[in-house]
Amino acid sequence: QKEVEQDPGPLSVPEGAIVSLNCTYSNSAFQYFMWYRQYSRKGPELLMYTYSSGNKEDGRFTAQVDKSSKYISLFIRDSQPSDSATYLCAILHTNAGKSTFGDGTTLTVKP
Amino acid sequence: ETGVTQSPTHLIKTRGQQVTLRCSSQSGHNTVSWYQQALGQGPQFIFQYYREEENGRGNFPPRFSGLQFPNYSSELNVNALELDDSALYLCASSSGTSGKTQYFGPGTRLLVL
Numbered sequence: 001q002k003e004v005e006q007d008p009g010p011l012s013v014p015e016g017a018i019v020s021l022n023c024t025y026s027n028s029a030f031q032y033f034m035w036y037r038q039y040s041r042k043g044p045e046l047l048m049y050t051y052s053s054g055n056k057e058d059g060r061f062t063a064q065v066d067k068s069s070k071y072i073s074l075f076i077r078d079s080q081p082s083d084s085a086t087y088l089c090a091i092l093h094t095n096a097g098k099s100t101f102g103d104g105t106t107l108t109v110k111p
Numbered sequence: 112e113t114g115v116t117q118s119p120t121h122l123i124k125t126r127g128q129q130v131t132l133r134c135s136s137q138s139g140h141n142t143v144s145w146y147q148q149a150l151g152q153g154p155q156f157i158f159q160y161y162r163e164e165e166n167g168r169g170n171f172p173p174r175f176s177g178l179q180f181p182n183y184s185s186e187l188n189v190n191a192l193e194l195d196d197s198a199l200y201l202c203a204s205s206s207g208t209s210g211k212t213q214y215f216g217p218g219t220r221l222l223v224l
Contacts, residue, residue, distance in 0.1 A: 004153075006153070032210075032211055034211075036215075041217070042217055042218075043115070043201050043203075043215030043216050043217050043218050044154065044201070044215045045215070046212060046213070046214070049211055049212070088153050088154075090153070092209075092210050092211065098144075098156045098159070098167055098169065098210065099144075099154075099156060099210050099213075100156070101146075101153030101154050101155070102153050103151065103152045103153045104151075104152075104153055
C-alpha cells in the first residue's frame with residue numbers, strides 16, 4: 001500500500017465548476033500537507049501547504065485537512081481553463097525533508 | 112532573481128551507460144532535492160543535499176549518486192542505466208532542509224533504450 005493515495009481521475013469539468021481533489025495517507029508522522037500543480041512538460045509548482053486540521057484558503061483555492069481521517073482535499077472554486085493541469089498532493093516528513101507525493105489527478109476545465 | 116534551471120532538457124542513453132544531470136538552484140537557496148517522476152506517477156524522492164552533504168535519501172540504489180557544489184548547484188549521476196530509469200528527473204531548491212517551500216525546475220527527461 002502506498003503511503004499517499006490520490007483519487008486518480010482524470011476529471012473534466014465545465015468552466016466555473018467547483019472542483020474537489022482528494023488524497024488519503026497512512027502515516028501519522030506526516031506533518032505538512034502540500035498541493036502542487038504541474039502543467040504538461042513543467043516541474044511541479046507549490047500552490048499551498050498547511051500543517052493543521054481545518055481549512056486554509058488562498059484565492060479560489062481551499063486546502064482542507066482532516067488528520068483524524070488522514071484525508072486531505074483541495075477545492076477550486078470558479079474553475080478556469082487555465083486551471084487545467086495535473087494536481088499533486090504531497091505530504092512532508094519535516095525531520096527528513098522528504099516529500100511523499102500522490103500520483104496526481106489530471107484536471108481539464110472546458111470553456 | 113532566477114529560478115531553478117536544469118540541463119539538459121532531454122537525453123537519450125542506452126542501457127548500461129552513465130548519465131549526469133545538472134541543476135542550478137534558485138538564488139539564496141542552499142538545499143537541493145532530486146526526484147524521479149515516471150510517466151503517470153508522482154515524483155519520488157531520491158536524495159537531498161544541504162551545504163554540499165547528502166542529507167537524506169529515498170529508496171534508490173547506490174548507482175544513483177549526487178554532488179552539491181559551493182555555489183549550491185548540484186549534479187545527479189546515474190551509473191549502469193536500466194530501462195526503468197526512463198523518467199523525468201526533477202530538482203527542487205529550498206532555503207533550509209524542511210522541504211516546506213521548495214521550488215522545482217522544469218526537469219530533465221531521460222529515455223533509456
